[in-house]
Amino acid sequence: MNEYFETIKCDDYEVFNLDYHCKRISNTIGLNINLAEYIYPPNSKLLKCKVIYDNSGIIDVQFSEYKKRQIKSFKIIFDDDIKYSSKLVNRDNINTLFNKRENNDEIIIIKNKIVKDTSIANIAILYDGTWITSKSYILAGTTRARYINNNELIEKDITLEMLQKAEKIALMNAMIDFDILSDYSFSL
Numbered sequence: 001m002n003e004y005f006e007t008i009k010c011d012d013y014e015v016f017n018l019d020y021h022c023k024r025i026s027n028t029i030g031l032n033i034n035l036a037e038y039i040y041p042p043n044s045k046l047l048k049c050k051v052i053y054d055n056s057g058i059i060d061v062q063f064s065e066y067k068k069r070q071i072k073s074f075k076i077i078f079d080d081d082i083k084y085s086s087k088l089v090n091r092d093n094i095n096t097l098f099n100k101r102e103n104n105d106e107i108i109i110i111k112n113k114i115v116k117d118t119s120i121a122n123i124a125i126l127y128d129g130t131w132i133t134s135k136s137y138i139l140a141g142t143t144r145a146r147y148i149n150n151n152e153l154i155e156k157d158i159t160l161e162m163l164q165k166a167e168k169i170a171l172m173n174a175m176i177d178f179d180i181l182s183d184y185s186f187s188l
Contacts, residue, residue, distance in 0.1 A: 001054050003089040004028055007174050008049040010041040010063070015049070017174065020142035027140075028086050029055045048175055052089060066175055069120075073185045075104040076160065080112050084138045094119050094138075104187060108163070109138060115158040117141075121173040124153055125166035126180075132156045133172075143172040152178075 006025065009016040018035050026032050033053070038061050041047055048066040052059045077097050084094055098119040101107050108123060109116045114134050117123060122141040124133040133144060135155040147153040163169070163186070170180045 002086070003052055003054050003059065004087050005053070005089050006035070006051045006087065008035070008039065008051060009066075009174050009177075010039070010047040010049050012044045013041050015039050015041065017142055017146060020145055021051075021174070023145075024087070024140065024142060025053060029053065031055075031057060033057060068176060069105070071105040071118075071171065071181070072183060073104040073187070074106050074108045074118070075101040076110060076186055076188050077101075077107045078110050082109060082111055082116075082138060085140075087139060102187070108186070110160060111136075111138070113159060115160065115163050118171060121171040121176065121179075123158075124170040124172060124178070125158055125163060126168040126170075127158075127162055127166050129167075130154060131170065132158060134158045141172055142174055143177055147172065147178060 006021045008021055022033060022035050038058050039049055042063055046066045047063045050062045077100055079097060082093060097109060098107055106118050108118055114136060115123060116134060117138040122133060122137055122144040124131050132154045134157045168180055168182050170178050172178050
């Protein structure tokens with residue numbers, strides 16, 4: 001049986017964006033689970049809460065102190081076969097691509113000529129003065145969904161050429177929210 005997980009930000013005893021995480025769990029396993037019943041941050045530090053679940057419900061809730069990775073360089077990885085539509089505990093296919101990053105901090109995955117995601121986040125670009133993210137993605141991120149729902153992000157497929165011409169890029173995930181990068185590089 002597959003095991004899945006959610007990564008949820010906790011800071012100063014506050015738990016962030018639970019509605020989006022509950023919705024993704026519901027979309028993944030078809031159960032409506034109230035995560036607020038399971039998540040009790042043990043301290044006021046910035047914590048990464050990892051909720052592990054399977055088709056029958058919650059298996060485990062883990063907390064660890066969070067330290068943001070510094071990401072300034074990206075290896076462009078082309079893979080037309082990558083699949084990771086559910087947030088599986090087994091990330092072997094993502095890790096295999098990540099291990100191809102050479103001396104770069106992170107990867108950007110391009111599938112069928114469209115920029116998709118990094119190994120840990122969805123991606124957006126500032127292009128012609130507008131923040132956009134590709135219509136299709138590897139994983140439907142909760143932060144990505146929130147920014148689209150708030151009309152702060154537009155869905156439009158991003159090509160490699162658009163990525164290279166972007167004014168800025170942003171990485172999006174539950175822990176870093178919408179993290180705008182202005183100092184970064186790509187290698188092919």
